[in-house]
Amino acid sequence: MTNKNQVAIIQKDITDDVNKSLTRLQDDGLQLPVNYNASNALKSAFFKLREIKDKNGKPALEVCTRESVANSLLDMVVQGLSPAKTQCYFIVYGNQLQLNRSYFGTQAVLKRLMNVKDIWANVIFDGDVFDYEIDGGREKLLKHETKFQNRDNDILGAYAVVKTSDDEEILTVMTKKEIHAAWGQSKSKGQAVHNKFPQEMAKRTVINRAAKAFINTSDDSDLLVDAINRSTENEYENERKDVTPVEDAQQQIEQHANSEEIDFADDQKEESEQEIIDAPKEKTEHSKQAETQSQVQQESQQQTINDMPSW
Template sequence: MSNPNQVAIIQKDITDDVNKSLTRLQEDGLVLPPNYNASNALKSAFFKLQEVKDRNSKPALEVCTKASVANALLDMVTQGLSPAKTQCYFIVYGDQLQLNRSYFGTQAVLKRLTNVKDIWANVIFEGDVFDYEIDGGREKLLKHETNFLNRDKEILGAYAVVKTEDDEEILTVMTRKEIEASWSQAKTKNVQNKFPQEMAKRTVINRAAKAFINTSDDSDLLVDAINRSTENEYENERKEVNPEYEAQKEIKQNANQEIIDIKKTEPLKKQPEIIDAPKEQQMTKQPQNEEIHQEDLFETTPNGPTW
């Protein structure tokens, strides 16, 4: 956005309303991480947003509705995520801004659940020795032996381990075919092809997380935000294969999603946006394969991309 004053006005406007909505959520039972500073996270997010562009190289703050920007930021702070720590990133789809979690972000969010002590994932390479069993109806890791040189070989699969507060280790295993099937439905295909190892870990962690997220005793507000960020990757494809998807999504959103009431100021677009309309009414049909800029997803270090 070329006008710094307009950016400042939009930033203050949206930040104020996100903070008000966050206060209401906290009054309803949402608990943020002890060391999480929502204000700093919002400032970091707006700094990143000024670098985010759509597939036509137009700035996100110009093409996205205020409603989608505000709701993406609200989901970010609800989950206790920070762009400065590369825990999340923003992607433009049409006139909608969506929040996606990184591998680090998914780990951080899961550790917030009351019964999760730790979570980690590993990739199984050709040449590795991997063995597991079914014990009491659950998968249990028996052995994973690998070699440094195997990291340059073909990926055979990946697994995640969730360690509960009772020190129980729950295993989730995915073959390469299962991982690629998941990738085929996602909107970040080119990223998965460039960074298959880390994206394989992220995919298996997302699968492992489902049972814990939806059966936890944690705030529904947190669970809703986690699920929305996960579903963002697959939303467009679900529309294509399920004609009833929009109706189902509207019912769910009207029942659960916090609606941010943003004061009317100079709009991001020429036409005023309706902030409290359901998100799907503001969306336009998008091509299935969106261009994603690598710089919006990862921080580059001398040792490579940071997840």
Template sequence: MNNEVAINQELQDKANNILKSVNINQIGALAVGQLRTVIDARINKQQNQGLDLPANYSVSNALTQALLRLQSVKTKGKTPVLQACTPNSIIQSLMDMVVQGLSPAKDQCYFIAYGNELQLRRSYFGTTAALLRLENITDVDAQAIYEGDQVNTSIDRHGHLVLDTENTHLDWTNQDNELIGAYAIITTADGVDHLTIMTKKQIKVSWNQSKTHDVQNKFGSEMAKRTVLNRAAKMFINTSDDSDLLTGAINDTTSNEYDERRDVTPVEDEKQSTDELLEGFQKSQEAKAKGVSNNGNNNEGKEESSEEIANGQTELFSKGTIKPADEADS
């Protein structure tokens, strides 16, 4: 779908006047209303230049939800992130969200304050949604592999690694066993399934490069799925004919978790901050278990919500600097 729109000159002028009057790298330089004006203007300009967004994606609703959530997110020091982070990083995070077509209301993304920078993170579902925006990708799936599961692969006539579905068996009763790996399958428009598989050791190497690897190590299955999915997606993202804005936003959001080159000051006590994240996740797991005990099987409309809670995406970061969602890779 082509979402090209006309330039709203009045909006552009208003945003330019705001930016001329402040330093957007100065913490707290813009109020929420001013942030919204600047972001709306940038989106308007990019849509005029051909930015395509999903047909059912409401930019206005997504931004409203994001700004509402940001007003309640605080740093470890209890400072609201809108007052602790630079307007420039806030604007960039929200722009990355919009370009990828993500919505915090669907727990597809969340925000974390790292020093004085706000960063966007995708959940597993957000990563899936973002990849499906790429024209050549028609389906995405990832599975965790537990001890006792049987996963077999073979090489097709083109030399590609493929899943031997007849001899692969994932038993749901093994989910209490040790995680030993994960695989992702990305299906392209030509009907070809592209398999990426990672061992537990490979996954942990990736996690150890992450800023929140303690959370990943403790709650691994869904994190592992996103880890292998992000690895699988790299080739498609970086060889895609899609908009540089889209592929750039996907890459930037992924690298936020691993890029240590940024000149930022970490939160004053990262160990304690991580402990708070783990505590928040544990509470979500307990709440989910209690809900299952009280209600039995949920109806289909609630199924996804329950799964997201189980994945640590709804309450994972109810404390500390991170707002709801999932975790994972490079």
């Protein structure tokens, strides 16, 4: 898979298979965003994939199984995400390719849900005035006052707000300790990205916490929900430490296979039939923040992977 002709053939074959599977899912009721172009998203994804390497410096398209590449791309288009908009990125885990969402991507996905009007997250800095209460069993934001100079202070926590179609605002709050505990479950060894971009990663963490609870109680298509959950949990470690990555990946495949499977012609299969792994993140107004998110993603791709996810 090292020359351009081989890569082009692989790209065409996988794209064809993803499009066939996507058509079946749409026949089953999956609806893509009105302005979403799956073909353009796939082209953008393959452009990114040619730049991605594993921890040993080998190209992703060389070391990853064709099935894992196709399944990651399928999850991408099911969620209506685009790498060109920094909404998602890919990481190599052993011989498996996995899809992760960015902060922008999670916001975009949540806005696709039927009863979500908007979602946002903010960081609470030392010196801020932050207050909330429990109203009817739910957390409710009362006040958050901050100053520009506080952004250089220590982070005390973060919160996310999901605004529903009936204008209800659902609050999720995480303390610094809770955020660090979530980072401790990340596959990124040493948490270099978290330490370098703590504000962005804190917002990403709390927005994922809010999304997880909200998505699993929504009435939207299970096809969409399954894809969202897989991408969310792809970046977190499995609590089991007594199995190797290869053994754990195989267990995930055998025990948690998804019902939708990418079909390959017999002469294209590199492995025996392998099903999709059922492994159980709004672009801001400033281009500088988008550039920061892109840097976060690029560094995330280079981190050493430890275990499979379960968070």
